[in-house]
Structures are given as structure tokens and as C-alpha cells.
Amino acid sequence: MRFRRYLPVFIGALLIVGFQVALSAAGATYYMTQITMSAYYALVVIGLCLLMGYAGQVSLGHAGFFSIGGYTSAVLTTCNLIAWRDAPLVAWCRSLGLVFERQDLYGATILSFSPWPAFLAALVLTGLIAFLIGLPVLRLKGHYLAMATLGFGLIIYRVVLGARLFGQSDGISSVPPFPLIAGLQVNGRSAFRVQNYYIAWAVVMAAMVLAISLVNSRVGRALRSIHQNEEAAHSLGIDTYRYKLATFVLSAIFAATGGALLTHYNGSIGPGEVTVMKSVRYVAIVAVGGMASLWGALAMGILLNFLSLRGVFGTYDDVVFGAILIAMMLFAPQGLLRVPRLRLLSSLLSRRSHG
Amino acid sequence: MVDVLLETRNLNRFFGGLHAVDDLSIRVPHGAIQAIIGPNGAGKTTLFNLITGVLLPHGGEVFFQGRPVTAWKPHAIAALGIARTFQTTKLFPHMTVLENVMVGRHCRTRSGFLAGMLNLPRTWREDREIEAKAMAILEDFGLAAHACEPASELPFGRQRLVEFARALAMEPSLLLLDEPAAGLNIYETRGLAGLIAQIRSRGVTCLVVDHDMSLVMDISDDVVVLDQGRKIAEGPPRVVQRDPEVIRVYLGDGYA
């Protein structure tokens, strides 16, 4: 009853498993790599869907949040503090197990942060930055947030491209794997391909469960009401500003999670992840999938990113997303599933619950 | 028990050169139905916007239950127990009728982001209560049959009712009704009068702005007449009806 809204999660899980079995049987497990990557990109899209479809705000800088997550993890896990080994702060971190010694590629001993604290630091940092940006800008009309996030994304791009700490145009590589629990690791080696496929999907499904729960809760209703008629929502006692800010920060944290995990998966991250085009891409995906449809956004996210990663769009990659944006806004501003002919399909999928 | 529920003192608001609300002081007693009337442009909706915090006054104060609430944000005013309906119905078009009313329960409930995301058991009970109360209100208004329909698909008169139901779901002490009879036919208007009386009998004080004289004279205890932002008359309906200034303002000099 209450849990009917989670039904698609189970269906999704079945599809995921079925897909894996089929690919393994066909000996085509290399597709799983791109699907895994698409899954991590989809985390950004889920958060952005909450922001755009429910809180009604456009962010043109989500690639920036993705990258703060990724770069923070990368920097912390690849930095070498060996020279400061005995400094009080470092020693304290060592005693807590935050920092540990390991061998790098060349066999030298380096001292860097372990992946878990780095991951948490990445999330906290991203949340903080999103909070600081949203705090002044969300008081203003919608397009000011669009511009501010665009500017923010551009600054992150410049910083990442310009500072030696972030590897400039080469980015950061040799990012170590991320050991989760019980021997599960996030890394890109082909031996771990299937394992990572499931890890990525587990994270995505967990995010979907959180998002679906939120959307169907009192807060989700409030968000929808803000999106559909802000003045009325305000008059009913909803602090629209606080809700928008919270949703913005939440969506940034989702993006950072995707960024950090993908960085460990790929073993590297580069400035190509921070571009405006990437941010536009995420917006286009949410627009196509359906502004307020989490499943639509997820499906489109996987599909479009997968196609893009496989090179199906060729050199026209950017244009495709640009054209999608235009087409969506012109013909189906509520997303494909709200177009009247497809209404039956969408009503079958959602009925009383939302997602 | 506070005697005067809502009070404004010397409220002023300008729009450029236009003095929309001019030194306006009114008092709404607890449990009353008070009406604010006046020709178009008299400043009635501006007054509502000033009371509910949508607009900032350029002078003067607003008191609710004795507390100064001037320039509070709209959501804070609502949380105090002041609800309003709008001149043009502002429902949430893509949400069902029931959901619209459920949003009205928002300020009386508490589950936040974390509880929502994790679907904690304590939210289950709260959600059931919200739904039950909303459904009860819909039944009172005779809208239960429409509960699962998208709000935008209802006929206009019913949409109005949904907006009332939503406002009442807040359990307000004061309800501001902005032109509730606008667009209603004569039967609907009569039904409206009964509705407002019913609302008052539940303990909700009502402040009504409208043009429909029959409605206003029928239900109000007290009437305040505005013209160009200023109060020109006030008193029981019969008295105000005969006030020469009021007649002049509505009908012109020839009739005074």
C-alpha cells in the first residue's frame, strides 16, 4: 500500500540482474563498463530531477558539484603527506586511521587519505559550497539561480584547469580503488566488472528509494506545491526559500556522490567533467525524462549517457543534447511521458504515487 | 481570549505615485465576520497582501492576537493561523484535490527531509492523519467524490471550494477571503453565504473582501468601506448602506 511506490525498484532490480546475466552469457560484459559509468552519471540526474521537477529550479552548474565530489576524493586519496608524516595534525589523522601508508605505482611509499574519509569530506564540502551559493541566490527569481550556477560551474572549471593541485588539463589519475564493505571494491579492473556493475546499481537504487520516499512524503508534497504555485504554497505556511535551499544542497550531494564514485571507478578525473556542456547535458536529460519523473530521468540518463559513451553521437555529441533541449521545450515541456498520447503509459506507471 | 484578533494601525503602502493604502486602521474582533468593500482600486487586495506579508508596508503596523506581526514573511504569518483565499483561484494544478487539501495541513505537521527520505515509521502515522483530516474536510464540502481528480480539471465553482477546504485544513483562527463570490452565480453565492456562516460557527474569524453587496450585507457583522486606500465609513451593514459618502463613492454625486 504504502510500499506500492517502490514496486518499480523491484522491477528495476530484476531488469538489472537479467541484463547482467544476458550480457555475461553473450560474452559481452564490456558493455557493463559503460552502463556502470552511466549509472554514476545518473546519480546527478536524480538529484537534478528533484531540483528541477519538484522544487522548480534550474541549475546549470551540476557538473561543478559532480566534479567537486570527484576532485576532492581524487586529491585526498592521491596526495602525498609523507613529508609531513610527523606533524601533529597528520599524526592525529594517522592514529584515527584516516590517513594510511600505501604503495603507489612506482613502489614508493606515500601517505594519503583513505577513501572513506575522502568520500565523506567530498560530500560535506560539496554540500557546504551548494549551501553558500544557494543562500543568497535562491531568494531571487529562478533565472538568477541558473546564472549563478552557470558562473559557479565556470569558476570550478577555471580553477581545476589552472591549479597544479588539480592536475590542470591532465586531471588527476592513479586514484586508488574504494573498498566498501566485505571485500567489495569500486574499481575499474575488468576482473571486478560484474561486481562493480552491481555496486553502481545498488547505489543508484538506494538513491532512487530515498528520492521516491522524499517525493511521496509531506516534504515532497510541499516541493511540488512550491513548483506549481509558489505564492499559494507560501500562503499555506511553507517556507519556500528553505525548501528550495535544502533541495539544492541535496541535489548537489547526490551529484558529488556520483562524481566521487565514478572517479574511483575510472581511477581518474579530468577537467572534461566540469564543462558547461556536461551541465547542459544533465539538464537536457531531466527535461527529456520528464521534469517530475524520477524513473523517466533515470531511464533517459542511462540511455543517453550510454549512447554518448559508446560514441553513437560521434562529433555531434554536444549538438544532440542541445537539440534535445530545444525539442523538449518546444514540444513536450513536461517531459515525454506527459505528452497526451503517452499519457496512458505514464498513468500505468505512476497512478497514485509519484516517481 | 483576545478581544481583537486582527488590528492594523496607520497602514500605508505606495506603488510609485499611487497611495494604495492610506493611513488605514481597522480592527477585527474575535469570532466576527467582517467585510471590506469599496470600488475597484480602493486598496482591498493590497490590504490583504500587507496583512499576509506578501507586501511590505511603507508605514504602520499589523497586530495579530495582540502581537506585532508587521512585515513577517508569508509562511510565518500562515503558521500563526492566518489563512487566505485568492481572487483568482491558486490551486496546485497537477496535484489531486485531496493532495491540494493535504498541503493545507503542512503547517500543522512536522516530518522533515530526513524523515521523508528514510520513510521513518513516525511519518506513517502523521501521513495517515493528514490524509484522514483532509478527506474529512472534503466530505464536509461535498467534494469527496473528486478526491483523486487533478485539481485543474474541476469546474470553476468547485475549484473555489477546494481552495476554501485547503485554507480550512490549516485550522486557522483568521480566514481572509478575497472576492470569494467572484465568478459565482446567484445560487452559488447563496451557498457561499451559508458556507461562511458555517466556517464562523467553527470558530474561525472571517475577513471578507467582495463586491457582491447582497453577500456582504447578508453575512457581515461589520463593514468597512474603503475608497482610494482610505477608510470612509465603518459600522453595521444597514448603517453603512445609508452613509452618504458611501453612496457618493459608489453611485456618483447625483445620488448622495
Place this chain on the structure above:
Amino acid sequence: MDLTQIVQYCLSGITIGSVYAIVAIGFNIIYNATGIINFAQGEFLIVGAMTAVSLYQVVPLPVAILLAVLITTLLGGLVELVFIRRVRDASVLQLIVITIGLSIVIREAMLHIWDEKVRSLPYFTGTSVSTVSLLGAHISPQVIWVLGVSAVVVTALTLFFRFTLTGRAMRACADDRMAARLCGTNDRWMVTLSFMLSAGIGALAGCVISPVTQTQYDMGAPLAIKGFTVAILGGLGNSIAAVAAGLLLGLLEVFMVSQFQVAYKEAVAIVVLLLVLVFRPHGLFTRREIGALRAS
């Protein structure tokens, strides 16, 4: 820095600043008429310059520029007719998203038509090394062209909006579309006209700055950001302030570069943008009155 250097930097800053100002005015014209932020604004400059470069191969320079401006003006009108007008009941946000998509598509089109080579128009008078002496500083005559053309554009627009019937009609539409319509103004045509005007002045600015900064297919986006920063800095919709703000940003950029690394030149505009959005979103020169800014 001695006086000559300061004068040099100032002129440099004013030059590029006046281009930013023109882009900002383009933003303002469309914003005033429609409430939309046209993300594709920067592309108009590049399209204009590139078209002029190609046309210059067959016709003399002044004709090439004139034709380029005309073509870009028509392009602006086309964009409005095809993409903006068709959208019914669109929220402002939807329209902004469309212009983002448009800027991407136009940029790709330019890449395929003109490839990624850097091109430029020749100097209008003189050559790349000729100089004119002004207040002790040596500047290229092109700088005089840029300043001159910018001044003419701003003056012409001011006169247009103030004294011509069409200009006043556009202002009326911007103020209250329904009322203007009721007075007999064809408001949809006014919107199209606003796009055409913005495109036209953009193209002109692109042509006149091309010899100095060179032109490449992807320069539209950075220009748009800077133009937008200037528009916000002056107060969105306020074109007189945009001129002052443009000059201010140009000077700021130039002096930043003189003190710090060139790499951070791009960052100046963005930092200014963020600062303005955070601290004074209604702009330096406009009073806070604007209720239109607040979200509710």
C-alpha cells in the same frame, strides 16, 4: 605604471568594455521585451563577424559588414519566429533553456560552416601595425572605430526608443504587454523586432572588434557570460547603466591582467557576476525598488 601605460590600459579596457556593453544592451532589449535571458546573444556577434569575413572575399569591406549585419538581423528574427514564438504558455525558465539549446546548436553550425580556424576582418583603416597617438599613448585606429561605433549604436538606440513610434511601442510592450496590445500595438512583432535589433547590434559589434580580438567559432559563450555580467551589473533591463557597467568591467579586466596572470582574465567577469548576484542582484545603478526580483 606611468601615465602613458595607464592611458594605454584605460583605452584598452574601454575598448573591450564597450563591446561588452553592446552585448549587454542586446540582452536588455530582449529582456525588456520578453523577460527572457537570451543565452544565444554572444553567438550573434560571432555569426556577424564570420559572415562578414566570408563576404569580404567577394565584396568590399563596408558592403560585407552591412550585409553581414542584415543577415544576422534576419537570423535573429528567424530564431524568434521559429523557436520562441511557437512556445505556448512557456515559463520564462523554459524559454531560457531553449536559448541555451540554441546557442549550442548555432555554435555547432558555425563549426561546420567555418571550422575551428581563427579568422578576422581586416583593420578598417590602416593595418595591424599602424598606430595613432592619443594622450601620449599609441593605439590602433581600430580602437577609435570600436569606440565610435559603440557610441553611435547607443545614441541611435536611445533616440529610437525615445522618439520613434516603433521604439515607444516596444517600450510600451515591455512595460505592459496587454495594455500595449489594446492600444493597437502588434506585440508579437515587437518581440520579433527586439530579437532582430539585438542580433543586428551584436553583429555590428562582432565585426568592429574582429580585427582586434580575432574571431573563432566558440567565442560566443564567453562573450555572452561577460555581456550578461555587465547587464546584471548595471541592472537588468537598464541599458544606460549597461554602458557604464561595461566600461567598468573592461577596465577591471585589463587592470587585473596587468597585475596578475593572464589566465585569470576569464575569471574576473565570473567572480564579478557571482559577487553581484550575491550582494546586489538588482545592479549597481538601479534602486532596490524592484519587487520583480523576489521569488515570491
